[in-house]
Amino acid sequence: MSELFNDPHQLASACSDAMHANDDASKLLGIEIIESRPGHARLQLTVSRKMTNGHDICHGGFVFTLADSAFAHACNNTNRVTVASGCSIEFLAPGAIGDVLTATASERSRSGRTGVYDVDVTNQNNELIAVFRGKSYQIKGQLIDQPGEPT
């Protein structure tokens, strides 16, 4: 029943759409997918009042969540179900209410079941807000039913 994808870019988009449709967490924060191509993804979030912490800036956990979601799209959009084994984030500047944060994820390495992805988070002035590094682990399965082994 499911569509057959020959183009890796179309497959990447379809994987991201399938993930996003099922991702209540990203919806809760209003995270949007700007771009998804094999091993890369760009996601966006606008900081609102409900995302601020006790210091009145965007809770670091939500900056992380945005970056982690971009990482998830970048490592799943080749249609191999992949989870995060660990992540690190460095906070460089705060996010204020109304700021539009963009997380850009890129694959640095993928070999066997494991991978490393870097994510930069910038604001609407192109200032670097945070740098994130995610370690991925591929488990069994496909996001979208396709013939043959996951590649």
Place this chain on the structure above:
Amino acid sequence: MSELFNDPHQLASACSDAMHANDDASKLLGIEIIESRPGHARLQLTVSRKMTNGHDICHGGFVFTLADSAFAHACNNTNRVTVASGCSIEFLAPGAIGDVLTATASERSRSGRTGVYDVDVTNQNNELIAVFRGKSYQIKGQLIDQPGEPT
């Protein structure tokens, strides 16, 4: 006008209450403070549908947010305004809908303006879900107006 605290444990509780009152992010996720004493804090969250990701488990970003909040309480509850400079998290087991996650933060080191805090996240069966390490940086100011220098 503000109360004078001689007991560091009472001050820690008051700092955590002040942070929590202003923390919309933690309220969004229903994070509760279980314990706050100088350099330590224990916070709890119940995983709900809205926190799940495209793989139908608790979004790693929210496990991180819980841990990061526990870290924030542990490093701010001596009444010195302190922010996260960076954090790392290792995901050991998934969180399912209905799971009660507890984050326990402990100060490992604090010297000058910087500190290191470890946070363990466990579920209701006392299984380790994630380990988190936060690096803190003290900025100017007090959470609660007290006489003298921040100590």
Place this chain on the structure above:
Amino acid sequence: MSELFNDPHQLASACSDAMHANDDASKLLGIEIIESRPGHARLQLTVSRKMTNGHDICHGGFVFTLADSAFAHACNNTNRVTVASGCSIEFLAPGAIGDVLTATASERSRSGRTGVYDVDVTNQNNELIAVFRGKSYQIKGQLIDQPGEPT
């Protein structure tokens, strides 16, 4: 031909001895094994002139090497060949020439092929010099030939 070990503590010691015998890197720095029991290890190094960096303190790389070696013993001494996939270290205080540094590694989690180990590095005054966290990945093979599957 190789000895059969029924006691996991004896096996841990034998694994550490086998690793150490073949570890030129640790010998170069004069690293000594103080203790090795299943999932735990304690190693020691005395800081000498040749280990100092341009700031005249022990090169962070050698503090890391000590911690990484303790991690390696802790994750290999159950006789399953295991390598580091990634590590992080926070430097808390410098090491001076003549300081005796002790790295104590403990297993925090091990499940499937992956594990997490924490290592504390202290000096002769029991001051915390660094905290280290290692992520391990089990590959094929045994350190010491034993009957049955690696356990």
Place this chain on the structure above:
Amino acid sequence: MSELFNDPHQLASACSDAMHANDDASKLLGIEIIESRPGHARLQLTVSRKMTNGHDICHGGFVFTLADSAFAHACNNTNRVTVASGCSIEFLAPGAIGDVLTATASERSRSGRTGVYDVDVTNQNNELIAVFRGKSYQIKGQLIDQPGEPT
């Protein structure tokens, strides 16, 4: 007595030379400086027998040491004395005896007293061996006596 540098590139080279002259640790491993310009540095090491661990590959601690040294040059070569507060490394492929490893460090962020630097370690076939991220903390002082405040 000391030379006055008007060109930041000449100052970067002079800072690296001053650091290297005093760096016994890098000499122990035969680490060489290939390039040093403001906020960037490239260092090289050839893996020898003495650098191998119990698995007969280059000890991760020495891959780390190379990356950490490149990081140190990149964050000190603007003549502000700067130390590492923490580092993380992901190991992607092993280094064998005879491999020539190159660590390339780049400043990602520097603001106030803190900075973030990324280091890639590649081998002679341009394969990525490890990715490293260092967090720096500027302390008092200059590497080379120059008039005015450290800039």
